[in-house]
């Protein structure tokens with residue numbers, strides 16, 4: 001959530017618009033961090049309208065594609081989607097000749113593979129790993145993990161703002177469970 005992945009998606013969205021390519025943005029409905037229910041927002045206030053899908057039913061993406069007829073699909077927060085079913089739907093979308101750009105966190109706060117991210121990584125033609133800088137004072141190492149404060153509890157998915165999360169490098173990351 002600190003690596004700027006949504007910035008990359010918003011920029012990609014703008015590129016498609018500039019090229020005159022019909023594009024839609026999709027994200028799981030549970031993510032309401034920015035108080036916006038139907039857009040993705042980059043940290044520098046760039047925005048793109050987004051269709052929300054039920055995070056337990058990635059097949060809704062197929063319905064959206066059939067309804068809207070895009071040439072490109074952008075999906076944010078794929079870590080909240082289930083792996084197998086999401087890979088199946090994305091494989092279908094790619095198979096009908098539609099470009100897909102998807103972004104998600106690689107690891108949950110326990111450093112385990114997170115939702116659909118590794119499943120989509122496995123079928124991607126191009127794969128870019130973005131990292132923030134470690135939040136530990138005086139450490140500037142790449143932060144490949146997300147640390148969650150103990151106050152957030154133990155559920156895998158807790159939707160909250162940046163106040164509950166810290167980007168951390170492998171040396172400084174802690175799994176906080178009470």
Ligand SMILES: [Zn+2]
Nearest residue numbers: 134139169172
């Ligand atoms: Zn560090």
